[in-house]
Amino acid sequence: MNLQISPPTIARWSTDDIPPSQRFDYFANALTTAIVPMRVESGDPKLFTSSMTIADLGPVSVLRQTGTPHRSYRRRGDLACSGDHTFHLIVNLASPWTIRHREEIFLERGDGVLTDSNVTHDLHLARPYEVVHLKLSANWVHRWIRSPEQIVGKRLPLNSTWGRPLMAYAAQLSPQAVLGAPVAPSVIVDQVGALLALVASELSGSTRRWTGRTTQMRNRIEDCMAQRCMEPCLDASAVAKSLSVEVNVIHETLRMHGQTFGELLVSMRTNISVRMLTSPAFRLLSVSEIGRRAGFADMNTFSRTLRTRCGLTATQLRRRGHGLMI
The missing domain is CATH 2.60.120.10 (Jelly Rolls)
Known part of the structure; x- marks a missing residue:
């Protein structure tokens, strides 16, 4: 942090x-x-x-x-x-x-x-x-x-x-x-911290209510991440710097809404890659180039993420988006 x-x-x-x-x-x-x-x-x-x-x-x-x-x-x-x-x-x-x-x-x-x-x-x-x-x-x-x-x-x-x-x-x-x-050590460390904080909150029985201010901050965080998630080295510190807040504000805000920075980042990158794979506008781009543009650092991570989250390979997603038989 x-x-x-x-x-x-x-x-x-x-x-x-x-x-x-x-x-x-x-x-x-x-x-x-x-x-x-x-x-x-x-x-x-x-x-x-x-x-x-x-x-x-x-x-x-x-x-x-x-x-x-x-x-x-x-x-x-x-x-x-x-x-x-x-x-x-x-x-x-x-x-x-x-x-x-x-x-x-x-x-x-x-x-x-x-x-x-x-x-x-x-x-x-x-x-x-x-x-x-x-x-x-x-x-x-x-x-x-x-x-x-x-x-x-x-x-x-x-x-x-x-x-x-x-x-x-x-x-x-x-x-x-x-x-x-394929991600910076700081991302791995932050993910451990965020999940540990969620476990501590659960076991201690503490609850935190959302407020208009925290919801507004969450929206700012998500907007910033949506704009920058295609940067392969993006981490919570970079988002905090963009928003002029301490990095613990990023993690605490997301935690209060049941989210973690790492999970949200992967979700955004996956959504971008799926849209590109299924859009005719990107049909001339290779699968590896789409993964790179979506922010994935290497092809193995990109392929594994698609299989885990979508149940399909990149080629299968592309064929489905173009109306072809899988």
Whole structure:
């Protein structure tokens, strides 16, 4: 949010590169380096295996972690060694596990939890595990959520209204996916923040009423985006600058109307591309050129978006628009 994010690079830790007798200590040090200082226990350290990759996007770091069963925990004495205050969104992609963080919760596959580096935890991974772990700077979190402590340590269920899109989005993130994404890292970061804010609002039971002013601002945002959505690098910061407002105003206004910047941007670009594909006026343009003019950064993203949202390929849409048989 108004933050300059450098192109990400990937760091990797794996016990496969380490002699069996040294793997456990190596992993404990890796956790301390990449996340926060913590203690780790395992039934048989010599049989322990794990791997972790991380991409730093500035206020958000994206980690993928896999491995064998173990326990990791932080006591009060460990908190003083934490360094910068951070929050951690952890999404379970595999077998169930439990964590005590203010209260004990049980996470099924697809569920998530937000943890706080200033609070002790005790995590039990009883089976082989895989998680997406988003390390979030405290300043960034507070820009999105006024009182994050209201949801820290609570189960963020996959089956909740806004939990489902957040967990689905987070589950697709990996350092490799971020590095190869056709959008700027700031767009990925903003989408996480917007969805997390919606989940926090839902779980806290807070409601915000629309006012004439917020509706007017939403209309201004949508008008600006409609004019500029064909710019491949458009993000919320650019729209905020055009409207002379802070970027959090963009996200907060859209959130109050049940929208996110990323979703609205993709929807606008899709609508433009469909109109061009089905219009005889653009019949001489190639499919890839239409995707480029609509704002899609590459052909793969354009094709995948059309299939997901329209259920048809670009060629099928073009034939249908021209009255041809599909």
